[in-house]
Amino acid sequence: MAYVPALLALLLMATSYVNARTACSVRRDAACVAAVRSLLTNPSAFWYGTRYATDCPVGKVSSLCRNTKRSEKTLLSRIFGDGATDSSGLAFIVNVTYSPTLPADGSDRTYSGCGRIVDVPLKGPHDFVVDPLGKYVYPPYDLREEPDVTWPAEKNSLYTVIMYDPAPFYVHALYVNVAGGRLQNGDTVFNYFGPGNPVDRDNPYIWLVFKQQKSVDASKIAPARNNIYVQNLVSQLDLSTKSYGINIIMTNTDEYTAAFIRSVNFLNRCPVYYGKYLSSYIQKRGGLPSLPARLDLSVSVDVNFQAPPITYTSCGKQYHQGRGNVTLDYRNTGDVPTVETRISPKVSLVPLDISGQPPSVTLKDKQYTLLMLDLTPELGKTKQDSYAHWMVVNIRGTDINSGDEVYNWKMPMTSDLNELFLFALFEQSKHVNPAKASTYDGNSCFRCRFRAGDFIRDNNLSLVGLRRIAVVPDTYQQYLAARTDTTNQVCKHSPPIIG
Template identity: 25%
Template sequence: MVKTVDAVGQSIGLCSDQNRVSNLQACLNAIGNAALDTSQFWFGTDYNQRCPQGPFTQGFGCFLPQGFQIPESMSSLVFTPGTFDPVTLDRYLHVTFTSPEGQYYACGNDFEFEETISFTLDPLSSAKHLCWDAREMPEMTWQSSPGELFSLLVYDVPYGFIHGVYVNIPGNDFTRSEVVDPYHGPKNPNRFGNPYVFLLYTQQQRITVDPKFSERIPGQPFNVSEFAEIHSLSGPVAMNWLLAEGDAYAVEQQKSWGVVNNCPMIVSDEKVEIKRTVREDGKVSNAFLFANVSANPLGDGYIRAALARDEPHAELTIARLSFIPVDDSGKLYTLIMVDPDTASSTVGTGARPLLHWLMINVPYDDVNKGNNVMRYIGPAPPDQVPHFYYFLLYEQTAPLTEEAHRPYAGQSCSEALLYSKPFCPLNRCLFDVNGFTIDNSLKLVGASWFVSRRDEYVRYARVQLGFPEDEECRDVAGYNDPCMAVAGSSRHHPSILACITSAGAVVFLLLLKDVYL
C-alpha cells in the first residue's frame, strides 16, 4: 500500500495540476519570483531574527558558508549574481518521490517504517519532507520536443554541494541519460526546511563533461553557473525544489562523517514529561544526556529496577553544534536525578520530585570529579505505575557549596519510601528543582531519562525492610513462600544496602550538547 502525502496548499496553488493546465505561465512566473525572493528561505530576511548572535555562536543551525551576504535568495546562491533570468523558465518539472518501507539505525535506536509513502513537489508550497523520505531517486518528467537533449542538476542551495548530475538526456527518458554523479538524498541535520533545487537545462548537442566536474572530489562545492557556461547549456528551462527537514536518518549520517552530532535535536521532540520538573517557564534545551545502555529517551526508555540499583559510572563528553572549537575547560555543571512519579505526595510530586542523585561542581571532562553531595539511589517503584527517572544537567555560573541544596527539600521522608531512614536522609523528598536551579543561576543544557517499573528486586527489597510479604507478592503469578527474589539473592539477606551493592554498576555515557535558550 502506498500512502500519498499532499503538499500544503498544493490543491489550490498556482502550480497545482489544474492551474498549470489553465495558466502555466502564472506558475512559472511564481517559481521565478520565489527563486529571487530574499524572504523565501531560512537564509533570507528572517535569518538575523532566528540567529541574532551570528553564524558561529549559535550552533550548526545558524552556520553559513563564508561569503554569505544576508539576506540571500535561492538565485543569489545558486547562480553567478545577475545571471538568473526567470524568463528562461518555459516548462514545468514534475518531481515525485516514493519512499519504500524500511528501517535504519540512528542515535542509538532502530527506526522502522512500515508503509511506503509518495509525495510530489510543489515549489510554491511550504511543505517540508523528511530526509529519509527523499533518499531514493525521484521520478521526474517534463515536456520535450523530438531531438531535444537535457542536463539535470540537483543542488544543495545554501551549502553548495551537488546531489546529482545527469547529462545527454534524450527527451525526458532518464534511463538513457549519462550519470556523472548519481542522486544522493538530502542530509540536512536541522529542523528548518533546507532547499535542494532541481535544475533542468537544454543542450545544443551531446556533451562530454569537463574533467573539472567529472573527476572532482566528492563533497567539494559545485559551481552551477560555471558548469552551464563550460558546457554551453541554456536555461535553466525548469526548476523545482525540495524543502528537506532534518530527521534521525540525516543526523546519523552527519554524525558518522564527523561533521556534527544533532541527536539532541531528535530527542528534544520527545521531551514532554521533562517540563514537569524544570523551570517554570517551560524552557528546555535541545540537548540530552545519552545513556548507551539504559537512559534512552528515543527508545521505550524502560530498564528493570534490578539493573539500575547501583550508582552509575558517568562519563561526560562535550560536543557543540558548531564547526568552531570551543574551550569549555573552565566550566562547571550540576547533575540532578529525580523521580516525579512517586506513589506518595509526601515523598515527591511533579512540581517537587524525589531527589535520587545530586552532583555539583562537575568539571567538563569527568563527572566523577564533581562533589557527590547526595549519593545515587536506584529506582524502586512501590506501585504498579511506570516511573520516569530524569537526569538533568545544568551549567553553573560559579562553584556551589555542598549545603546549597538543603533549603529546597522537604523536612522528612515518608514511610512509604522504599529506603529506611539511614539511607534516605533529609533533602531528598519534595525537592524544589525550580527554586534550586533558578536561585543558583543554573542553566539547563542537557537531559535524559529512563522508565522503570516494579519488579522482583523491588518486591524482594521491600520485604527485607519489613513490608508484608503477602502484600508485596500478591501480584506475582503462582506466588508461594518464599517471595520471588532477584537471582542469586537470599530472602534472608542481612540488609537492603548489601543487596543494592551486590551487582556491577550500570554504565552511563552522558553527552552534553550546548544550546541557547
C-alpha cells in the first residue's frame, strides 16, 4: 500500500480550505438552501449586526467602526433594505469556483506588498469551491481573479449576476443578459474586481443571481460601483426576487489589499504590515535594546533621494553617475547604491487615514522626531550601540524642515548587505531640547554608541513609523574610502557589488 501516504497527503491538501462539514459541503440541496436562508436572517452572523453595538459603541471612531446603515443588521436587510425578513425567495446556491494562477515555473507565489516581497504559498488545492456556510476566511490575494460561476438556469431565460460587498454597498462585478447558467455568457457592466477588505475584520462578500423579466440595456446602468443598493438595482432592472440564488464568501485582509488601497488613496494600512514585517525580521536577528519588540506603526515614512550627476575616479578608473531619483516608499523593495544617498533625502509622512484630507492637514497638530540610525551593532545585544546618521527634533506636522536638526545627514556606507539602517519616526508629547539631544552619543566618538533607547525613554517618545534602507557598496563608497586610506589597501580588496 505504498500509495497510501501520497493519497493521505493529497486529501489533507484538498481539505485545508475546508473546515467542519456543513449542510452545503457536498450537496446544494434543500437542506443547504434552508441553512443559508437562516444565515441570511441571523442578526448576529456578521460584524454589522447585533455585535456592532459592543464592538463599536457610540462615540468610538475608527476604521473598524464604519457602518453607514446601523439599522440593517442582517445580510438579507443589507441586500433588500431595512425591514426585509422574508428569505423564502432564495431558491438555489450559486456555484463559485476560484482557480488562482500559479507561477509557470513552479516556484512559490509572491507579490509586491508594503515595501517588501511577500511569499504566499497556496494553502489549499489549486481550485477551491466556495461553501456559503464554511468557516474558512480567504485572503483577498486568492480571490483576485474572476472565478467560474454557474447556477441552475431555466431554458431561454436571462439573468443578472452581481458580486457585492454588503458592508459599504459596493459592487465588485455586474453582468446582465447572462444566458445558459454560466457567467461568461452575458454583457459586462462592471468587470470583476476582487474583494478588497481594507481592515482586519472578517467580512462577507456575496454572489447574487437574479432572473430578468426581459433583456436589459447595459449602457443605461449608472457607471458607479459605490453606494449601490441591490434593492434599487432589482427595481431598475425589473429583476425577479421570487427565485434567486446566492453564495457567500468570507474574507479578511492582507498586504496585497493594503498596498492597493493605499495606491488609490483610500486607506494607508501599510505601516501596520511593515511593522509586523520588521518586528519579525529584527527578532529573528536577536532583537534590539533601543526599540520595542512589537512595532505598532501608524505612519508611513516615505523617503526620496535626489542627487545631481557626478563623475569620480575610484582606484584608477573614472565613473559617471547620472542624476539620481530613488524613492523608499511603501512599494520600494530594491537595494540602493551608496552614491544615490550622498545628499540628504526628502521625507514624506503618510498616516493611516488618507481618504478625507492630505497628510499636511491630518498631522498638522502633531510634533515629531526623525532619526536615521545604523542599529546593526545592537542586534542580539543588550547594550545600546547605534550610530546616528541623521537627527531632527521638534518637527511640526509633515514639514521636516520645520524641525531642529541635531545631526546633519551622513550617508550610510556598508560592506554588509544585512546592515540595519532605519529611518525612525517618533511622536513627541513635549518639546525636545536639541542641545541635550546631542549628548546621547559616546564620550569618545561623535554620533557613535548612540543610546537611542535612553533618548526615546527620557523624552517620552512614541514610535509611529519606520522605513528600512538597504544600502549596497559601490565604487563611490570605494572612492570615499580611498581618499582617507593612504596605504591603498582599499583598491586591493574585492571589487564592490555595484560598479
